[in-house]
Amino acid sequence: MKRNILIIFSLCILCSACGGKSPTYTTSVVSKERSSAECPNDHATYLSYEDRDVLARVSLKTLDKIKKGSALDTSDVIQMQRSGIQPDTMIQVLLFTHSKFTLTTSEIIQLQSEGVSFKVINFMIRT
DSSP states (O other): OOOOEEEEEEEOSSOTTTTTOOOSEEEEEEETTSOOOSOTTOTTTTSOHHHHHHHHHHOHHHHHHHHHTOOOOHHHHHHHHHTTOOHHHHHHHHHHTTOOOOOOHHHHHHHHHTTOOHHHHHHHHTO
């Protein structure tokens, strides 16, 4: 079944979670079947509803951290991978949550063994 997709652009201006420090536009891809009248300061708006639903089942803690704009750690990245979130979307989540990493060799090996893409791991190393 083909789904209609609507792209929404939002600007984080006076967000209480990040203090308005997200100067770039976020892009949301949401189904037209759902309401897009959510709080504009919800940092998870760039996740599709399907990604949110799966992530909520896999790790509600990680989804809550994303919604609040809290920094994520390697376990959160693994949870996003287990949820099937695409690498580009994962990078956007890491950008907008201002997540910083100092990865050890064992963490890199763990991320690789969990199937996290090289693109995401490389991005994490560069933060």
